Amino acid sequence: MLAPLLTFGFVACNDTTPTDPMPDVERDIVDIVLESNDFNTLEAALVQADLVATLQGPGPFTVFAPNDAAFSAYLSDNNLEANDLLNSPALGDVLTYHVLSGAVTSGQLSAGAQGTVNGADLYLSEDPEGNWWINGNTRIIDADITASNGVIHVLDYVIVPPSQTIAEIAVDATEGDSPEFTQLVGALQRADLVGAVNDSEANYTVFAPTDAAFQALYDALGVNGYEDIPLETLTAVLTAHVVPSRAFSQDLRQGAELPTLNSDATLTVDLSALTVGGANLNADMLNILATNGVIHVINDVIVP
Structure with a gap:
C-alpha cells in the first residue's frame, strides 16, 4: 500500500524564522x-x-x-x-x-x-x-x-522510516486492490532496469507514469503495448524518467533542468503548469518515500 502522500501545494508555516533561542534551563x-x-x-x-x-x-x-x-x-x-x-x-x-x-x-x-x-x-x-x-x-x-x-x-504529521525500494513499492502497487504501475513494471522488466531501481545503495528520483499514461502513449504510437516498442527506444524513454539524486516536490524550482539516466535527456521543471519534462505531475501522488529515493507519479509518459 502506498504511504500517505502530499499534494503539491505549499502552505505558510507558523514559525520557522531562524532564531538562536536561549534554552529553558528549568524544563527538559x-x-x-x-x-x-x-x-x-x-x-x-x-x-x-x-x-x-x-x-x-x-x-x-x-x-x-x-x-x-x-x-x-x-x-x-x-x-x-x-x-x-x-x-x-x-x-x-x-x-x-x-x-x-x-x-x-x-x-x-x-x-x-x-x-x-x-x-x-x-x-x-x-x-x-x-x-x-x-x-x-x-x-x-x-x-x-x-x-x-x-x-x-x-x-503536522508523523514521519515513518521507509522500508521498501522504489522497485518494491512499484511492484506492490501492481498487486493492490486497484492495480497501478503494471505497465511501468513490465516495461522496466523488458528493458532490464528493475535491478537499477531496486539498488539499495542508489539515490533516485523516479517520475512514474500511470497505467493510463502508458495507454495514451500506446494509442499515440499505434501499438498494443511496451512489447511493440523497440527495446532501444523503450530504454531511452524509461531512463529519461529517472533523476540520479533525491528531489522532493519542495526541492523543485521553476525552470530547473534535471539531469536523468538518459544522458541525452534533461527534464525542465515548470511549477506554474505543474509539469516536469512536459509531463503533468499527479498532485495527489507525490513524495512517495523509498529507501533508495523518492517517487513522483505523473500523468504522461515523457518522450525525450
Missing part, C-alpha cells in the same frame, strides 16, 4: 511534552516505548514532535486506532526516527539527509516559500521550542 524535553495540551498522544507513546528517561537525559536532542492533530491525521490515513500505534512493536523505531542527536535550531536546518537516533535518515526540504518539510509529506509548523537538553520543532 519531557517536561515540555508533559505540560503541553498538544502532545497527549506523543506523551502516551513515549511512556509506552520507555523513552521518557532517555529524553530526560543530558542530550542534547532535537525532537521533531507531532502534535495531537498530526497523530490523528496519520491514524486516520492508515485506518488505525491510537491503541494500534501504541501497541505496535515498531513504536520505538518510529519515535526515535523523530529524534536527532544534538540541538539543531531552525536557523541551522539544512536541506538533505539527516541521520536520526533510529539509524535511518530523514530528509529535510525547504520549499520556495521558506517552509521546512520532512520526507516531503510533513511540515514544521512551529519551531525552536527550547529545553534544557535540546530543542523541539512541532510537526
